[in-house]
Amino acid sequence: MGNGVYAVPIEGVDEDGCQRYRLWAADRMVIQAIHYRKADGSFSMNKNEAACMAAPKSR
Numbered sequence: 001m002g003n004g005v006y007a008v009p010i011e012g013v014d015e016d017g018c019q020r021y022r023l024w025a026a027d028r029m030v031i032q033a034i035h036y037r038k039a040d041g042s043f044s045m046n047k048n049e050a051a052c053m054a055a056p057k058s059r
Contacts, residue, residue: 005030007043018052 005028007021014020021043023030026059036050047053 004028007035007037010034013052016047016052018050020046 007022008024010020010022010033018036021035021037022032023035033045033059035045036047036052038044039051044050
């Protein structure tokens with residue numbers, strides 16, 4: 001994510017099959033919120049923007 005801030009995967013996926021991430025930095029505080037990877041590789045806290053939400057689901 002830049003400047004020593006990293007998106008670390010949270011173990012497992014959620015009920016929609018989306019991988020969740022949390023932010024981590026060794027030298028500063030970061031927001032404690034779930035992030036999702038977007039199709040362009042960036043991250044968003046908005047699950048509706050996540051690449052996994054665009055993929056067809058098999059249920």
